[in-house]
Amino acid sequence: MNNPLVTIDNLTVRFDDRLVVDRVNLSLHRGDIITIIGPNGAGKTTLIKAVLGIQPATSGRIERTKGLITGYVPQHLRLESTLPLSVRRFMLLSGQPLQACEAALARTSVDHLLDASVHHLSGGEQQRVLLARALVRKPDLLVLDEPAQGVDINGQAALYELIRQLRDEFNCGVIMISHDLHLVMAATDKVICLNQHVCCSGYPADISHDPAFIETFGQSVAESLAVYHHHHNHNHDLSGSVVTQNHASPALEGTPRGCQHDHH
Structure with missing residues (x-):
């Protein structure tokens, strides 16, 4: 079997005195x-x-x-609503070339939104754009x-x-x-x-x-x-x-x- 991408060993996370994650493997x-x-x-x-x-972990190990x-799709996209930001510009903030950004948007079927404002996307469109941004670095x-x-x-x-x-x-x-x-x-x-x-x-x-x-x-x-x-x-x-x-x-x-x- 191939080696694991991530190994979590006895991971515990506390916020002050509150136990949030307890000895997860x-x-x-x-x-x-x-x-x-x-x-x-x-x-x-x-x-x-x-x-x-x-x-950061309170105790335990992540290897x-x-x-x-890693590509990450957060639960919510929080952007300053007064900041003009197109999908094109949002994708380019990943640091990847436009061609790669366009290919990722096409793979998630939202390449037609390239010039749309990220503030005017529907929930489904926003999730697909976020997924494309997570994919752009392969x-x-x-x-x-x-x-x-x-x-x-x-x-x-x-x-x-x-x-x-x-x-x-x-x-x-x-x-x-x-x-x-x-x-x-x-x-x-x-x-x-x-x-x-x-x-x-x-x-x-x-x-x-x-x-x-x-x-x-x-x-x-x-x-x-x-x-x-x-x-x-x-x-x-x-x-x-x-x-x-x-x-x-x-x-x-x-x-x-x-x-x-x-x-x-």
């Missing part, structure tokens, strides 16, 4: 899509910021492969915080499918946060349920049966996911239109790992 390889789920305040964003190196190139690792934020249901499915395609094209690893549990179960390879510590982790087909998952999200959510199967003969493009296809995604197999300590 994780490794991520090229080709992995790992999705972190959990309730609000579970430490999900703090964990991925630690992966990015912008949130990144040498020369790791990352080894994509880190996505709620990548389908502000996108309608058909657009969400298309966006998650695009992420899988990009994983294959770039041979990169992907770690993302999502609350879209039904869609994520079809789009990810592995799920990690975080509530400060790792409550449970495993393949999507199995995770909904784990007692720690049921405790966190409730029996009704677990049951709805248990009977949910994402098999169809079509996809949606980024505008939500149906695109037919003749193959189904392969089924995933595996066994979740349960939490190793008691819940209170």
Whole structure:
């Protein structure tokens, strides 16, 4: 097996006296899509910021492969509303040439927005522009915080499918946060349920049966996911239109790992 892009060993993060991330262990390889789920305040964003190196750990270790190139899609884009800024200029702020920026925008189907103002983009357009900016350096690792934020249901499915395609094209690893549990179960390879510590982790087909998952999200959510199967003969493009296809995604197999300590 290839060496991991990122290895997290017993990572703990505290804000003053508040425990935010508690002794998390994780490794991520090229080709992995790992999705972190959990309730609000579970430490999900703090964990991925630690992966990015912008949130220092209180204790534990994060090891990144040498020369790791990372692309990051934040949950929100915060820009000064009075600052004139086109998509072209926003992309060029990445430090990459215009040709590379245009190619990345084309890959996420928003190259037609090159001269649009970033302040006037819809939620879905903004997320695709942010994804393009994350891709422009051809990352080894994509880190996505709620990548389908502000996108309608058909657009969400298309966006998650695009992420899988990009994983294959770039041979990169992907770690993302999502609350879209039904869609994520079809789009990810592995799920990690975080509530400060790792409550449970495993393949999507199995995770909904784990007692720690049921405790966190409730029996009704677990049951709805248990009977949910994402098999169809079509996809949606980024505008939500149906695109037919003749193959189904392969089924995933595996066994979740349960939490190793008691819940209170």
